[in-house]
Amino acid sequence: MNEQSPFHLPRPRLTIEQATELARDRFGVTGTVTELGSHQDRNFRIETDAGTVVLKVANPTVATIELEAQNAALQHLVGLDLDLPAAVPGIEGSRIVRVTVDGQTLDLRLLTYVEGHPLTDSVRLSVGQIRSLGDVAARIVRGLADFEHPGTDRFLQWDLRRGGAVIDALVPYIDDEARRERLRTVSDAARQRIALVAADLRVQTVHGDLTDDNVVSRDGAAGTITGVIDFGDVAQGWLVAELAATCACVLYRSPQHPLAILDTIEAFAARVPLTEAELSALWPLILVRTAVLVVSGEAQVHLDGDNGYADANRAREWLAFETAAAQDGAELEALIRFTVADQTLADQRHAIASTEHPVLGPLDPAARIDLSVTSAAFDAGSWLESDIDERVATDAAARLGHAVTRYGEFRLSQTRIDTADESITLALGIEAYLPADSQVTAPIDGTAVVVDTSTVRLEGTDYDLWLTGIVAADLDGQVIRAGTALGTALGSVAAGSQRARHGTAIARVTVQASRLRGIRPPLFVAPSGAALWQRVCPDPSAVLGLEILRPLADPTALLQRRDASFARVQEHYYQAPPQIERGWKHHLIDIHGQSYVDMVNNVTTVGHGHPRIAEAARSQWSLLNTNSRFHYEELVRFTERLVELAPDPLDTVFLVNSGTEAVDLALRLALSYTGNDTVLSVREAYHGWSMAADAVSSSVADNPRALETRPDWVHLVEAPNAVRGKYRGMQSAPQYLADLDRDLQTLAADGRTVAAFIAEPVFGNAGGVLLPDGYLSGVYERMRARGALCIADEVQVSYARLGRHFWGTEQQNVVPDIITIAKAMGNGHPLGAVITRRDVAERFADDGPFFSSAGGSPLSCRIGLTVLDIMRDEGLQENAEVVGRHLKQGLERLGDRFDSVGAVYGMGLYLGVELVSDRAEFTPATAVAARLCDELLLRGCIVQPTGDFKNVLKIKPPLCLSMASADHFLHALEGVLGELST
Template sequence: MSNNLPAGDLTALRTNPPGFSTVDAERIARELYGMEARATALFSERDQNFHLRPAQGPGAVLKLYNALEDPAIVDFQIGALGHLALQDPGLPVPRLLQTRTGERSAHVEGPDGAGHIACAITFLPGRLLEKAQPGPALLREFGRTVARLDKALRGFFHPAAGQRIAWDIRRAGELRPYASLIGDPAAAAAVARVLERTAGRLPAFAALRSQIIHNDCNPGNVLVDADGAPRVAGIIDFGDMIHGPLVFDLALAAADVAGEGMGPIESAQEIIAGYSAVMPLQDDEIATLYDAMLARHAVTLAIFAWRQRHDRSGADKLEQYERTGLPAFERLLSAGPQAAEDAFRKAAGLAPGAPFVSTPRPAAAAGKDSAEPLLERRRRLLGSGLELSYERPLHLLRGDGVWLWDADGRRYLDAYNNVPHVGHAHPHVVEAIARQSALLNTNTRYLHESVLDYAERLCALMPAGLDVCAFVNCGSEANDIAWRIAKAHTHGTGALVMENAYHGGTEAVAALSPYDMPASAVAPHVRTLEAPDLYRGRFRKDHPAAAQGYAGDAGRAIASLAAAGHKPAAAMIDTAFISSGMLDVPKGYLRTVAETVRAAGGLFIADEVQYGFGRSGTHFWGFDFHGALPDIVTMGKPVGNGHPLGVIVTRREILKSFTDRTDYFSTFGGNPVSASAGLAVLDVLEREGLQENARRTGAYFRQGVEALMARHPAIGDVRGTGLVMGVELVRDRKTQEPAPDWTRRVANLMREQGVLIGTEGPRRNLLKIRPPLCFRPEHADLAIEALDRALAAL
């Protein structure tokens, strides 16, 4: 067999893998890794891979590199896996195993006497995507996973990233002579034209965002859930990594994967929608995507033709592609560049021919008339008092990750909604809800594992002693039951809450929510605590005793309750201090308040609806962030990623005081579907490292907004930690005069630019930014740019 190497000795056309046997692989596993395992050969283009199956567990993959492989390329691949493990621990890619001596790789002698490099990585169970029939949900998840991989590879570099390989579509011109080897003359001519056109597009490719990319996310390198769930279980084979245009990874994935019953354009649209939800595409990337997809097909067909002539065994490994790739290539060609680009733009949420972030449009140009009939129906059927966001209300139809789409197909970056905590329509949460709904949903008067599994996982995340749960349907109910529990346990009737607090809509909790309420209207059994506002309060940022100064107000409130005949039952406090102004609370304040209330016989109820589940970035719970120990913790909204679910966690003796006195039951609280949603949210938080993302992205986001203060004197203060941030707007920084009208205008101007935020605070002059936890630095950049333009337009 000839192994002539065309096109200037491009790597990846050299096959002849090593000749190790399964017995050799088992011996190497014992000697290098101390692993007793049975070896099974796996497919590899130019190296050898063996699945090492121990008596228990999924095992590992032993990789034995081609003797011709440059050691720097091996180090490149090993370094990339190490980088990915640090950057995105939940990303489904292999993890590197160390040898018995702590090395990342070792040298072994092959049967032919040649030296080879060996390394071992974890084995990822699943089935190959090429053997699946993916639907839209799996295609979108595939796109999201490729984008996560690209995001995790950012910042990584290696000298070997410049390797010259045939699978780099920028080498299309060098493969042009081999199009003539294709047997079908029409196909040969089409491939030749595309290769030639690709060579002419090199300047356009060179202008795109570039980094190290995987460069081979084809269905033979992608594992999916073995049971058919729309989940990517693994991306493998990092042998074709290069430094190249970021969009190439998307182009290769979109070109090579076909959805069940879908054409190449429709399949690509789903993958693009998933990818852009995580990694927003730029205008020039969309403009080159069609050419890059065609180039992928043309390069593969040219390599296949060369191998049929020079490397029959290598060609055999590509025969499956010949059956599917050529028809897909021809259908993509017939679609034409303009139709394809328009479809791709729509999938990415971009207007035809225009980038995502655009100048604000006049209200009349954005379909006001089309919304009017819906507004009229809403007023007629729901009443006129139900609040709507923005001067021009949004008619939203779809969400994905951090993105929302309206009825006109326009995409919006969601920097406001904390309900879809792990992202809109997260496939793992959706699949968990759908799977359990198809099996059983009933009340909790029957035994079921899911609510118990969820309670165990939730309590394991709590401080010692908080070990029993009560389940309801939302945050309002959670706070209502928590208040009833506190009264039952303490025999008290008085409550302490923050000024302008909001805790829910039941009658009991509404009394604990003096939101927009004057002090004279507060219920007789409730006392409000002075907001610990370091920007405009009595004690400012530089005051050494600010925490103690503000916390002292708890003593005053307790004395006032006592004078009115009320022993304190509890202090209920939102640990994010959202309605109080999203405050940067002085360290030790909340702990001191909790201790003061507890000393007076009351309990501390930590309302975690806003701050819980990792939003602070540094801590999983808000009370932990403040160093305060609660007696009761309440959750709602994000706990089920939008699925109706509320939870109360407390100490066993506290709950017993309540259940001994009342026959409490919630029909839907903790039902199997809701518990499955809660479990899925915890899965995603852990797998995708979203708490750490909140920490890093939140710090990056706040720093970017603070930088705007130099250009925009309307920004009086920026505060918040993790992915919760408040931007206070003032007319004058010296007088700190609030600017609520400017605040409303900025929120509406950003909405016109496609970025959604809210407004908050007792003076209504606070921009509220509180996105899903999958919000990344590139999303923060879009929001910062939109805020910059909106402030400039004041």
């Protein structure tokens, strides 16, 4: 490797102290100096009393005339309605000041600071930001179209006219041989395509680096870019290379959605129309740009080892290259052309016109089969089985004579689990399952092209019609009329999946229309590309003689309907929530077929969609459902089972509908049994929404006025939070108990008597924080000495969730007088219980009979028993222990790497991650927690914040959570924490 290559440009050697002196002595500027990132220069932000400026120290290889060109370009673009920096003269009046530092001759410039939030502050770019990037790039191109300066004729490694030379010079810096050869192979092919049109590409002065690093948005700009902050790469170059650089940025910012570049391209082309040659060169130029970024970054890190900026960018530069290299180049070029074509295309229907000659003869609309997310064919997880669509369809065809799939359907069978990538679920064609040897007819006039042994492309006036699964007639290259026989359906759909009706084999014929002429479109695409792809591949139902189906409902419109009829105080997760319509085990699936690992749903303990629960409900509903004043066996069986599980001496059960009702009843039991007047509750807790349950709840996250509005019969004691509480550490119980003793003395002095103490045995609302060792035993001893009862609110943490323990109180080695449970009991069915001693229950009878209309119904009891059976039979407590330990260890490893992780709480599958902005001060990072949850959703994980500061991730998934899903969550969390920490 030639260390003297013009592409080897280590940054100038300059410390912050030296930069501070230069700014003072040469420009008369003093203030707080911070270094900014750069590949090959040095940039320092200086915050002065008068405002903020940037000291730019150019690489010694940059000629002064080139810096003059940059200043002139900035002046030329004044009036462009963009915030741009301006050069500030030095003490001696020059806008470029030459100095010598440690033997280096350096040119300095001082520029005004462009206010705004860098686009790099956004973890993920919005559609508006992506389009704004393209629009700003075009505006700069137009603004520089008539700009000429001798300093723009420069040798620059970012000039894509020299992209091949840069790659050749720097590719040896890639240490991994396989990656090095892949980059060389991909970039060589792209360079060859560019060479075919290079002579016809327009050349002018370009900015050269309109990317997220160099643009900002002011507050209130709704994602629109308002300023450009760096013009260090201004030079002569291909006009279209400006757009290629911007598209490469979009690729590494939106790797899951590579077609997002089409929004950038469309916005650019709306201001600067592209020529035929530029349309041909654009995609290969994007590939070359990503390759140049990769080799430049690798070389810079080798040469300039302390360049953290270049090192941090390497991963995303490789990601951009790999994303680009994975695309079908011909398809991308065709999509680019389609995007920037005559805008009348945008108005075309998403369906093609009907015809007198259906492709497959008359088809029965009733034979259309449902393969969507809500299809009953996919119950009990069958959608994960291979070839399930084919089996469902061929079975239907065997019954009905034929079966037809639906265009524009988001297929559940295409959903992938445990992935951050978007599932490719949208069907762009129709599959017909019908007797083999059925005739296939041309529905329109066109040219027949036999593509392969089972595929014919019929080239019509407005679109191509692709027909797959047929034995083609000898028509290749012939112009044919509508009604001409194209061939017959093949004999079977696949080995092992052939079905027969009266001895007739079932064949599958796929029909797909496309406006990408001559290019075979994909049969399935990602939902994010639905709007584009449904323009490209319109609905072919009409050429099959079928009615066009209405499009799927919009989740946003449904949310508006919800807000119109449903009390908004009953909040929903996420500002723009996915519309979830199916669950399976620990996965949730939205209407677009995107899957999410459910890390928050402790209600659904044994998992979503469990067939045993579905069957138990169906069976019991068909027999009887009434109230517990009637006599039936299910109630007895269920309460006996609960008593078996309860710790001695708890032997009596009340059945209710929810945790709130259970807590409310428990408080009434205690007040009735003791005849005393005061209930002790810990701060920060949440116990329910009824008058009594809310009275003992003091979480300000659930009720901002909680601490001001407690009734007189409730006394709050200090929350024994061993991590962020008044006293810290697992050995802090004596200090908290000493405070409790003082509370009890005060109450006694006021003549108040204690009826009960209520607390969760693990701080669920705080994210699963374990209580200090011995705390509950000390509290319970004090309560019983005063004749008070001890209530354990086990609504969130019981039922094996802690893994090692079935009940939360076991972790503290205590037995309460009353246990309240709910949530997990019914796996989503409303079911709650209070378990206590017989004497406590009987004393309550003095106040009259107790009755809950649906509590203890046959249906509830049957479901409750089934949940316990499933937990036992599927080893879910053991799974909570094993997977929970693995998950917690992984979270703790992330805590070792990321300062924003302040603490990891809990055990089993009740865990919490507290996010902080300052570990020493333990400052809650509420905004970070919110952003993190939004980003995890986009990576296929549902998690939500909890705690009084909404900064603790509550991790309480169904107990069937798999190791694979736990690892997917950890990987996704690691990625988001990494992005938020840069």
